[in-house]
Amino acid sequence: MSKLEQFRAETRAWLEDNCPPTMREPIRSFEDLYTGGRNPEIKHPDQQLWCERMAARGWTVPHWPREYGGGGLDKEECKVLREEMERINARRPLESFGISMLGPALLQFGNEEQKLEHLPPICRGEIRWCQGYSEPNAGSDLASLQTRAEDHGDHYIINGQKVWTSYADKADWIFCLVRTDNSGSKHEGISFVLFDMASPGVSTRPIRLISGSSPFCETFFDNVKAWKRNRVGEEGKGWAIAKYLLTHEREMISGFGAAPKKSLGEAALETLGADASGRLGNGILRHTIAQYQLDALAFAATMSRVGDEAKAGQGLGAASSIFKYYGTELNKRRNELNLAIGGEAALGWDGEVYHGGATSRDWLRSKGNSIEGGTSEVQLNIIAKRVLGLPD
Amino acid sequence: MALVLTEEQVMLRESAAGLLADRAGVAQLRALRDAGDELGFSREVWQDIAAMGWPGIAIPEAYDGLGYGYTGLGLVLEQAGRHLSPSPLQSSVLVGTTAVHALGTEAQKQALLPSLAAGELLVSLALQEGVQHAPEQTAMAAVPAGDGYTLTGDKILVLDALAADRFVVIARTSGSAGDTEGLTAFLVPADAAGLTVERRSLVDSRGVGALHFDGVQVPADGVMGEPGRAWAGLGRTLDIANIGLAAELLGLATEAFERTVAYLQERKQFGKVIGSFQGLQHRAAELFAELELARSIVLQALQAIDADDPELPKLASAAKAKLCEVAQRATNEGIQMHGGIGMTDEYEIGFFIKRARVAQHCFGDYNYHLDRFARLSGF
Numbered sequence: 001m002s003k004l005e006q007f008r009a010e011t012r013a014w015l016e017d018n019c020p021p022t023m024r025e026p027i028r029s030f031e032d033l034y035t036g037g038r039n040p041e042i043k044h045p046d047q048q049l050w051c052e053r054m055a056a057r058g059w060t061v062p063h064w065p066r067e068y069g070g071g072g073l074d075k076e077e078c079k080v081l082r083e084e085m086e087r088i089n090a091r092r093p094l095e096s097f098g099i100s101m102l103g104p105a106l107l108q109f110g111n112e113e114q115k116l117e118h119l120p121p122i123c124r125g126e127i128r129w130c131q132g133y134s135e136p137n138a139g140s141d142l143a144s145l146q147t148r149a150e151d152h153g154d155h156y157i158i159n160g161q162k163v164w165t166s167y168a169d170k171a172d173w174i175f176c177l178v179r180t181d182n183s184g185s186k187h188e189g190i191s192f193v194l195f196d197m198a199s200p201g202v203s204t205r206p207i208r209l210i211s212g213s214s215p216f217c218e219t220f221f222d223n224v225k226a227w228k229r230n231r232v233g234e235e236g237k238g239w240a241i242a243k244y245l246l247t248h249e250r251e252m253i254s255g256f257g258a259a260p261k262k263s264l265g266e267a268a269l270e271t272l273g274a275d276a277s278g279r280l281g282n283g284i285l286r287h288t289i290a291q292y293q294l295d296a297l298a299f300a301a302t303m304s305r306v307g308d309e310a311k312a313g314q315g316l317g318a319a320s321s322i323f324k325y326y327g328t329e330l331n332k333r334r335n336e337l338n339l340a341i342g343g344e345a346a347l348g349w350d351g352e353v354y355h356g357g358a359t360s361r362d363w364l365r366s367k368g369n370s371i372e373g374g375t376s377e378v379q380l381n382i383i384a385k386r387v388l389g390l391p392d
Numbered sequence: 393m394a395l396v397l398t399e400e401q402v403m404l405r406e407s408a409a410g411l412l413a414d415r416a417g418v419a420q421l422r423a424l425r426d427a428g429d430e431l432g433f434s435r436e437v438w439q440d441i442a443a444m445g446w447p448g449i450a451i452p453e454a455y456d457g458l459g460y461g462y463t464g465l466g467l468v469l470e471q472a473g474r475h476l477s478p479s480p481l482q483s484s485v486l487v488g489t490t491a492v493h494a495l496g497t498e499a500q501k502q503a504l505l506p507s508l509a510a511g512e513l514l515v516s517l518a519l520q521e522g523v524q525h526a527p528e529q530t531a532m533a534a535v536p537a538g539d540g541y542t543l544t545g546d547k548i549l550v551l552d553a554l555a556a557d558r559f560v561v562i563a564r565t566s567g568s569a570g571d572t573e574g575l576t577a578f579l580v581p582a583d584a585a586g587l588t589v590e591r592r593s594l595v596d597s598r599g600v601g602a603l604h605f606d607g608v609q610v611p612a613d614g615v616m617g618e619p620g621r622a623w624a625g626l627g628r629t630l631d632i633a634n635i636g637l638a639a640e641l642l643g644l645a646t647e648a649f650e651r652t653v654a655y656l657q658e659r660k661q662f663g664k665v666i667g668s669f670q671g672l673q674h675r676a677a678e679l680f681a682e683l684e685l686a687r688s689i690v691l692q693a694l695q696a697i698d699a700d701d702p703e704l705p706k707l708a709s710a711a712k713a714k715l716c717e718v719a720q721r722a723t724n725e726g727i728q729m730h731g732g733i734g735m736t737d738e739y740e741i742g743f744f745i746k747r748a749r750v751a752q753h754c755f756g757d758y759n760y761h762l763d764r765f766a767r768l769s770g771f
């Protein structure tokens with residue numbers, strides 16, 4: 001047996017023994033994901049148990065180094081673990097901005113002390129992070145942000161406002177872009193700092209989304225103290241870190257472009273029935289679903305191809321922008337098709353007959369995918385300028 | 393007929409815009425939604441609307457209506473779309489009244505149309521059974537009993553079901569699902585024994601309901617027209633309903649678009665108004681061109697109703713399909729071009745996308761009507 005085969009056998013046995021049956025049931029909505037934190041939102045007690053068991057092996061973030069709480073697995077082993085989890089429909093034990101955004105930035109730019117302090121609690125699901133980037137006047141033009149950090153020796157005093165901060169009211173810590181210097185160009189003088197959301201002077205106001213839930217907030221800083229040792233990278237050089245983190249955020253969001261397990265074509269046949277030749281009766285709907293499925297297939301193939309090329313050392317320029325743009329547009333198309341297929345049932349908002357409006361609420365939420373993490377227009381600008389070399 | 397509005401029609405449009413903006417705008421819709429209002433509209437506002445005579449716009453003078461025709465009603469519906477005004481203008485004035493007129497006996501018309509014209513009576517159509525609009529698939533059974541019938545089965549997506557005084561119920565007296573023959577329309581009072589009306593909550597916060605018929609008795613005078621022959625009258629009702637909804641969607645899409653263009657002129661990023669970015673300018677300009685086409689097809693279809701144009705079914709599907717397409721695009725762009733603020737409930741643009749999809753779906757969505765348009769065009 002090769003080493004990898006042995007790893008697969010062991011992994012399979014361990015998962016069989018340790019993954020609770022409830023954690024093998026499909027996730028019904030976003031809300032079913034376990035996000036950890038000091039005050040975790042627990043939908044099922046097994047979520048915590050499953051997270052603890054996986055974290056003990058470093059498998060909440062299998063590709064991070066062991067010394068920081070990860071699993072230390074290489075790409076091949078990660079793939080095996082993923083496949084074995086999929087085999088039994090095991091849920092991912094933990095989802096968080098710490099894993100998908102801050103972690104990669106700290107691994108790249110953080111000092112040893114910062115990595116040791118912040119990464120293990122992310123892996124264990126103990127600290128939940130939020131992202132303090134956008135401000136009322138700094139959205140697409142993120143670099144024009146104005147939240148000020150004043151130098152007080154070993155710490156900063158922070159004043160200003162962020163907006164659209166997802167889960168700010170539930171997060172324990174924030175990674176935040178602040179202005180430490182106003183004298184140069186807007187890309188200079190930005191610093192990347194970490195601080196505790198329980199610090200005096202931090203307040204949040206939840207904002208309701210069109211989908212009815214309130215995942216994001218206005219976040220206010222009134223003389224908030226942040227230690228300089230929690231600044232990542234040099235003072236005033238935070239823009240490069242901010243952008244690096246965004247590429248990871250964009251890759252994470254592109255994941256929404258993945259096609260559902262049950263294809264839309266299948267779902268449509270189930271809901272609407274077939275004509276005498278076994279096809280979907282409405283040719284227009286059939287055409288639109290086919291277009292979607294074809295693009296989703298090509299999108300998945302592109303993700304794999306670019307992944308393989310990256311391993312071979314060839315990079316596709318601005319890959320994260322292409323994926324972010326295409327993946328989120330695909331997800332919006334999928335959600336519109338869910339409405340077209342589901343008809344009256346998909347338009348429900350409340351009540352048991354409509355499963356609490358799961359379909360329409362997901363559809364509305366999907367509209368935000370092409371806005372959060374940098375809008376579609378911003379991604380297209382990046383492709384046009386950085387990849388195609390078109391002038392400003 | 394020239395594709396321009398008469399002076400009288402322009403005045404009607406202006407007065408509709410005034411009243412609806414003032415008394416039944418997005419703020420009122422939000423208040424009704426947040427209060428969990430059972431009906432989904434305000435009876436008081438409905439009385440003001442009735443006082444303007446709008447419920448009788450399309451009803452002939454012989455039945456105490458204004459006899460202005462559907463072009464006039466279309467103008468009012470367009471304004472209702474602009475302001476997202478919740479009222480029985482769609483359920484009862486557009487659909488219910490047309491059903492009574494197209495399917496009812498002379499006695500039924502004389503009994504109902506005058507009070508419909510006065511806005512005192514509300515009638516709603518009970519048609520849909522499955523998740524999609526498919527009128528010929530109607531399966532609900534109407535079994536002869538005495539000199540009338542007994543109805544058993546379920547209907548969904550009945551507009552303003554909780555407010556309606558009567559329902560025009562489409563059921564099957566012969567044949568089987570899929571046949572256009574064998575459908576019969578019945579007039580059923582809302583308080584009929586064996587009928588339960590259940591409120592349903594859709595994404596647009598308007599009043600809709602599901603009806604459950606458990607052996608509901610309909611006497612002979614509740615049968616509308618000749619048994620088994622409702623298809624033609626139902627078809628006309630649906631064509632008119634879809635043109636009316638297209639008019640509503642025209643107003644809705646135009647308003648969403650204008651609000652978005654206003655935002656492009658106001659929001660600044662990178663030191664300029666975002667409307668100065670050509671990527672957004674071209675999309676807005678394209679949408680403007682689409683809206684112009686949409687306006688024309690809606691007016692042509694409305695005039696076709698009043699002119700008894702034999703092409704009405706094709707024009708109805710053309711208007712509905714086009715407006716589904718344009719309203720979907722206008723509302724999607726509306727959110728996208730607003731960025732983060734467009735995703736918030738506090739901001740009003742989201743109300744437009746929600747109402748749009750429900751109006752798009754009612755009586756057949758884009759896919760249904762584009763397919764029907766192709767078939768009626770002979771290919």
Ligand SMILES: Cc1cc2nc3c(=O)[nH]c(=O)nc-3n(C[C@H](O)[C@H](O)[C@H](O)COP(=O)(O)OP(=O)(O)OC[C@H]3O[C@@H](n4cnc5c(N)ncnc54)[C@H](O)[C@@H]3O)c2cc1C
Binds near residue numbers: 167375376669728
């Ligand atoms: C669901 C959701 C969750 C979010 N979570 C977070 C979070 O956790 N933390 C955080 O910091 N932020 C978060 N955001 C904010 C998000 O990053 C911003 O909304 C986004 O960057 C756009 O900024 P804006 O909202 O100010 O829109 P604007 O920048 O004002 O954009 C308005 C419109 O103008 C367009 N536009 C702007 N500039 C150009 C240009 N040069 N060329 C062409 N078009 C242009 C945009 O694409 C958009 O269509 C979230 C947003 C959403 C919707």
